Amino acid sequence: MINVGVAGYGYWGPNLARAVSESGCARVEMIADRDSTARGRAAQRHPAARLSDDILEMIADPKVDAVMIATPVASHFSLAMAAIQAGKHVLVEKPMADTPQRAAQLVEAAARKGVILMVDHTFIYTGAVQKISELMHSGELGKMYYYDSTRVNLGIFQRDVDVIWDLAVHDIAILDHLLGASPIAVSASAAACIKGSPANMAHLSIYYDDGVMAYLNVNWLAPVKIRQTVIGGSQRMVIYDDMQTSEKVKVYDRGAAPGSDPYEPLVSYRLGDMRAPALSSKEALVTEVQEFARCIDTKATPLTDGVGGLRVVELLAAATLSTTRRGFPVELGQKREAS
Amino acid sequence: MINVGVAGYGYWGPNLARAVSESGCARVEMIADRDSTARGRAAQRHPAARLSDDILEMIADPKVDAVMIATPVASHFSLAMAAIQAGKHVLVEKPMADTPQRAAQLVEAAARKGVILMVDHTFIYTGAVQKISELMHSGELGKMYYYDSTRVNLGIFQRDVDVIWDLAVHDIAILDHLLGASPIAVSASAAACIKGSPANMAHLSIYYDDGVMAYLNVNWLAPVKIRQTVIGGSQRMVIYDDMQTSEKVKVYDRGAAPGSDPYEPLVSYRLGDMRAPALSSKEALVTEVQEFARCIDTKATPLTDGVGGLRVVELLAAATLSTTRRGFPVELGQKREAS
Amino acid sequence: MINVGVAGYGYWGPNLARAVSESGCARVEMIADRDSTARGRAAQRHPAARLSDDILEMIADPKVDAVMIATPVASHFSLAMAAIQAGKHVLVEKPMADTPQRAAQLVEAAARKGVILMVDHTFIYTGAVQKISELMHSGELGKMYYYDSTRVNLGIFQRDVDVIWDLAVHDIAILDHLLGASPIAVSASAAACIKGSPANMAHLSIYYDDGVMAYLNVNWLAPVKIRQTVIGGSQRMVIYDDMQTSEKVKVYDRGAAPGSDPYEPLVSYRLGDMRAPALSSKEALVTEVQEFARCIDTKATPLTDGVGGLRVVELLAAATLSTTRRGFPVELGQKREAS
Amino acid sequence: MINVGVAGYGYWGPNLARAVSESGCARVEMIADRDSTARGRAAQRHPAARLSDDILEMIADPKVDAVMIATPVASHFSLAMAAIQAGKHVLVEKPMADTPQRAAQLVEAAARKGVILMVDHTFIYTGAVQKISELMHSGELGKMYYYDSTRVNLGIFQRDVDVIWDLAVHDIAILDHLLGASPIAVSASAAACIKGSPANMAHLSIYYDDGVMAYLNVNWLAPVKIRQTVIGGSQRMVIYDDMQTSEKVKVYDRGAAPGSDPYEPLVSYRLGDMRAPALSSKEALVTEVQEFARCIDTKATPLTDGVGGLRVVELLAAATLSTTRRGFPVELGQKREAS
The missing domain is CATH 3.40.50.720 (NAD(P)-binding Rossmann-like Domain)
Incomplete structure (x- = not known):
């Protein structure tokens, strides 16, 4: 205890x-x-x-x-x-x-x-992200193409951080967990619409090795709450919609491949079934506390350890820098390997 | 005739x-x-x-x-x-x-x-865009904050153009119509996931005077078709979802404003009604042909004339240039006024 | 206190x-x-x-x-x-x-x-039902045509009551509140799909004076949770979807009217705006407790008093009787007036 | 030819x-x-x-x-x-x-x-109904519990038939195809809201052997178009939503079963994956014409032959009779077997 x-x-x-x-x-x-x-x-x-x-x-x-x-x-x-x-x-x-x-x-x-130093990146412990991680690491999604997330709502404007540090941080932590690789550059824009408050909307384009891209769209000033992530893989694609009460994760057996015949269309399409796997309904925060306790007891490295938390902060800082220069790409020199 | x-x-x-x-x-x-x-x-x-x-x-x-x-x-x-x-x-x-x-x-x-030189920017002639234009020009939306559009689907990969010139062109034409002002810079990223085919996904951040931002997310390789635009104004916000068979345009009487009291929250929120106005169901292409005929008959300037078409192409070219340099911002020097 | x-x-x-x-x-x-x-x-x-x-x-x-x-x-x-x-x-x-x-x-x-004798018909105290009641009593909906409700989900099978007494009771209480008139007959069917458990699905058709109809569809054995009510009025129609996190109540300015010309279609249609009014977000149960306290203090009659609760039980019992005879209509003799 | x-x-x-x-x-x-x-x-x-x-x-x-x-x-x-x-x-x-x-x-x-005498029950030839039929006949759904359909929209009021003969006819034909058994009784209600026009809304409860129930809700005077059918089976449940552009048929691995222990809840629930199978996108009417030609050529019995069409009309007539008596159940004496 x-x-x-x-x-x-x-x-x-x-x-x-x-x-x-x-x-x-x-x-x-x-x-x-x-x-x-x-x-x-x-x-x-x-x-x-x-x-x-x-x-x-x-x-x-x-x-x-x-x-x-x-x-x-x-x-x-x-x-x-x-x-x-x-x-x-x-x-x-x-x-x-x-x-x-x-x-x-x-x-x-x-x-x-x-x-033990652990960061409370709660989303990593949700049934949805655990399932997506499982799909990705089992190879079911194939080669990763992109991660494209929209995380917008009306409020709450924070006093001490802007929308990148408040909302994009969630996706950056998920990306760190899913990809196990560090980004090589980031280009970002941001704007503050309400006088005297920090930036309330931002878009980030994050470049990874091998052409993988992540796009994050965060906004405190949208009329409705949207929490939707599209993940493109060469074999399957995922839509993760956190606003759904059920079927939060949908796996589409759909894709495109280079056409094999010069007289045929450039690419051929595949349109198979969609599957919404059952997800663990255990509360993420309880799982996280148990992970914390497990690591204290066994001296194990937490799933969301300080090293991962540092990588997240490095990307947040780089994105912020890019926003001051209209999307000028900021390279991420220290290529630490994900644990 | x-x-x-x-x-x-x-x-x-x-x-x-x-x-x-x-x-x-x-x-x-x-x-x-x-x-x-x-x-x-x-x-x-x-x-x-x-x-x-x-x-x-x-x-x-x-x-x-x-x-x-x-x-x-x-x-x-x-x-x-x-x-x-x-x-x-x-x-x-x-x-x-x-x-x-x-x-x-x-x-x-x-x-x-x-x-007469007219460009077939069909969306300008839809009941939805006409209604949004009306809301914007009547002042109902207040000061424009942002235009944020997602236009993704599975296929069709074009042979001759990439996804920016195929899909983002629609939003750029809509923006040209709605804002009546030229952008000052664009930062864009793009990637080609399928070997031998043009870029199939791209994100554009477009900078306008007075802090207005436009974000475009286009993709030929998404599992489902999404056509959703969020427009933020100081008085009202709009969601335009072209995949809906009815209620394509929703106007939200919602927003945020600076708090007036230093001891209160930074911003205060407004949560009023939502309204989905009835839209003209006349086919856009027929309206467009009629506009073409009207301008031929009366020597009037078409709503989507060649000058506007040129502004659209300038922005497409600038965005393409930016994608080759990981989002390096490209300035749009020639500030032509929208007709 | x-x-x-x-x-x-x-x-x-x-x-x-x-x-x-x-x-x-x-x-x-x-x-x-x-x-x-x-x-x-x-x-x-x-x-x-x-x-x-x-x-x-x-x-x-x-x-x-x-x-x-x-x-x-x-x-x-x-x-x-x-x-x-x-x-x-x-x-x-x-x-x-x-x-x-x-x-x-x-x-x-x-x-x-x-x-004071009050019944916990909680839905009456929700912002959604209060708004619908307001729309109806202000005349905005026009003459009431029908109330058509679907209230289904997976579980929870009750031990002591069947699905009519567990779920349809909510709609019957809402109807009692909205219509302020007693039904004249009910025809109902029900079935028990799981051996040894009470009826888990039922459909009720409730007849009111002046041709008004109410239809209730309740089920404990549906794959997803649906809480959707359509209310038809001569001037406007309402969709109340309790599963939505926002826009629970939508008011449609739509309808049909007899055609005025024998050479024209039988009926003419009206397709106006849709409006989703902002609803009170106060918790219904707290409002209900306050109503209980108010009535105790002032000896007022509660909004959901015992007389209304009795009318609800009379209808539940009549519907149950009808289900034993395959929808044989059961008349509701005692025409008590709603308070 | x-x-x-x-x-x-x-x-x-x-x-x-x-x-x-x-x-x-x-x-x-x-x-x-x-x-x-x-x-x-x-x-x-x-x-x-x-x-x-x-x-x-x-x-x-x-x-x-x-x-x-x-x-x-x-x-x-x-x-x-x-x-x-x-x-x-x-x-x-x-x-x-x-x-x-x-x-x-x-x-x-x-x-x-x-x-050859064939009836144009087009829905039978859609990819969606064909898939549901396949799921049912392969045993994947288990024992059939119920079919519950909502088919409502605004207009078009027909001159020559009421809403039962115009809309419920579709579901009755689908039921005839899926169940391959004749109903034993029907209880129905209907109402005409617009003066001088036929009944525009109706609810039918159809009783089959072995406790199977079908519920049909049809309406010409609803604010939006809904085409949603829920099918309950002992092993799986289906939602068929014809208004969706994709994922029209969803198969839920969900259900309930009698609890095995008297000290445990009455029933236990199963919450597995949901799957939306890919459907044939071939146009139903073309498939139907091909079936007609095939039967003419080979003297085969069409999938939707006159005998099935007769069973559909028998049920329509019985339902209409029931509506004149407030849901009084009408028995269907001639138990013809489905071909």
Whole structure:
């Protein structure tokens, strides 16, 4: 049983605390938040947990084995570093840090201290992404051609991050998990439509080796919520629509191939069945907490470890740089291999 | 009654000829196609039309007032130029020509000869685009923020043009019509997934003055057909889904505005009604033929004239250039005003 | 502040208790359930509430002002009657009782004792049904033609009631609210597909005065969940799709009218705009608890009072009778007026 | 090559004539219609066909081998009978005749004369219904539980038949094809909302042996077009949505079974994959014409023969009778076996 301290009980912290309670392998030992109203809510839902108004005090508490950080992005680095230095295992909210340099420092510090550093890229633990990963790694999709995602909705404008760091981060983490390869360049555009607020829409084109492309379309200012990803493979194609209550993942036995005869059309098409596989309905966050506990117990590397979190932040930073120059392509020099 | 000669009776020519027949203001005088099977089909459907295996012969025919060109893109320039030189009015299939230089030469020649030069940007004549244009020009949408379009399907891979010149051309023509302003830069990426075939997927980010952005996502290799455009305005937002049999255009009374109080959220949201206006069900191509005839009769400038067609080709060429350099932004120097 | 005792903490009781907590005008004084696991869950979520393993004891408790009954249908009558006799106000889960006779006895007893008797027909308090009611009563829909509802899904097979008493009850309550008139006859069919379980699918045709018809299609054994109601009026038509996350209610300005000219078609059609009005997002159950408290305070008649609940049960019983005779129409003699 | 005479060139006749032309095994020899405008259209599209203003003259023409009857329902019997008596094969529009007696007379006459009598139940020849039939007959769906169809739209009000004879006829023909068994009773309701027009909405509950049920919901006065059929089987369930451009047929590996343990829930559920099989895209009407030609050539019994057409009319007549008595069940005495 891992004793967890939850840092920040605003929007996401309550979800983490609840998932810890339901995980069966961890318990909420402490919850820390500066805001007394937040602590009041925490007291009601987790009567057995100790409360604190000081996250650093909680980090220092000897009964706390692991810290989950759900505070604003700007504070991720200092709190995660403090926890690592105190020898605590860390699960940090996405994005892991606000710069690649800080993310790299966390990775190094965790390695030195021998603690688990995991990033809360929740989507990786959903039944949908697990199924897509399985389809891809079993070869069922064939050679990967592209990943094309639309993730738009109305609100919520964040104060501390723009839409790339808030929404595109999800797709970048999924790509990191699915492709197991680092991108070589990114071209991105972004715009802020509402005066005084960060960029609320962005498009990213990410270049991988071997011609693979990823396209991300994120927007806080769309009239309806769309969560749709199209994945093109040489053998099959996938549509992952997270707004569907059932049939979230559809696998199409469709494709095109070079025509074999010069007198025939350039390409020939295949139009086979569509299949929507049954997906695990287990809550992603509970699976994630169990993965965290498993890695603490066995010293294994988490599925969404700090190294992957760093790769995600590197891409976020490169995309942001590209947006300042109207899509000027930014190369991603450090070709780290995916774990 | 305008006597029309239809050049090319392959995929699109039959639609033009049928629309001429149904227009009530023009008639199919001649149809020319090198292919005897195509002429056979033409004879069956247009028994009163004369046939020819030589488009230039048809262009020279004194009974032909106007020529509609539905041949491969590479031949648009020479055939349109021949028709203009022969003093014939011209309706040319999109894209108008394969280079901006050639498109510009056609515009100049038509002006010199005093003939109508019109480009078949059919979408401009649909009830849906007409309604969106009306919403935009009446001020109902408020200040334009963005135009974000997805136009993907499985096939048909073209031999002579890539997906930008085949599919993105539609959105670029719509943008030219809606915005009445020229873009200032474009960043684009593209990829060819099938060996030996042209680029089958592309993403374009188009920069306009005043922060307006357009995003185009086109793909010949998607498992299903999607035709969805989201248009964001400061007062209202539109979703135009051309795959719907009804309710193609939905107008959302939704938006965000800067919060007025520093202690409140950064932006405030508005969530009002959605309205799907009734659209004209008149066939776009018939409306277009009538516009062509009207302009021939009255020497008016067509809604989709050669100057607009040239602007579209300039942007296509700039986007293509950008794709060769991983999204490097290409500036569009000549700021021609939309008519 | 009304002190509420919640009877039964199985599937629905927790929702009632939560809604009481959130209502701002009532508090959970006691929760009673025979099952110790259920009481354990109740203790965790409502630490301030007293617990009991005996509902009758809770009913007798002097600190309890009102009782909410969320037990199996067979026990509704005896528990509600006990509460009424004890002078407690009662909110009883739907259906109100298992026979019209028992429902009528509850109505009479409550009137005699001067306590509020309300039935938990939750849908009446949703933003969607409130909006439809508003459209109907404002005359916007014109003369009512029909109400046609499909309410199907996979599971949950109930032990104590069949699909008519479990699902059709919702539509019958909505009809009672919308039409304010009693049906004159019902014809129904039903079938039990799974050996040893109650009827899992049924179709009801309900006849009203003036030719108005209601059709209900309910099924526990459908592959997907459908909650779709079409309402036809002479001026406008409504589609209410409860599975949509937005645009649940769509109002169509469409219709048909007798042709005015014998040489013209029999009927002429109207195809106007569609509008999806913004709906209140307030939780229905909280609104319902507030209505209960308001009626207790002011001795007003609840929107879903016992008399309406009785009309619903009368129709359920008549439909069940019809199903035993292959749709033989059962007349509904007692034409009570809707309040 | 069968020489076909097409009787009636109004709404459906042109489709039949076109399908004959495209079938490769029949040709349009004559087209007869009293209306000169209709003959004008026929002349344009079928320049090689002879025209007549007298259907009986066409029937008598020695060059005509087979007659296709696409006239108003009231004339089906007399024209089909004339053709049979003249020794011509007959394909008659649905419904085959306006009474079961007349339908039976046609069946007997055709048998006596040794000509093919086929009914144009087009849906049977669609890729979708063929696939469903295949799924059912291969046992993949398991034991049939129910067929539940919604077939509604706005218009077109027919002059000569009501909505049961116009729309429900399609589902009854599909049921006849899929079940291969005759219904034992029907209960139906109907209503006419527009003064002076036939019934525009109806619901039918059809009882088969072994507890199988069919439910049909048809309406000419719905705001949108819905064509959705749910088929429940013990092993799998199907949703057939004819408004989808792709994935018209979805097969769900879902179901329920009696629980095996008295302490467990009454039924247990299965939630497996969904599969949308690729469907033949061949036009149904062309397949139907080919079936007609095949049966003429080989004296085989058509898939949709007169006997099946008679069973359909018997059910239509029984349903109509039931509607006059508020759903009073009408038994179907003659239990003919499906061919």
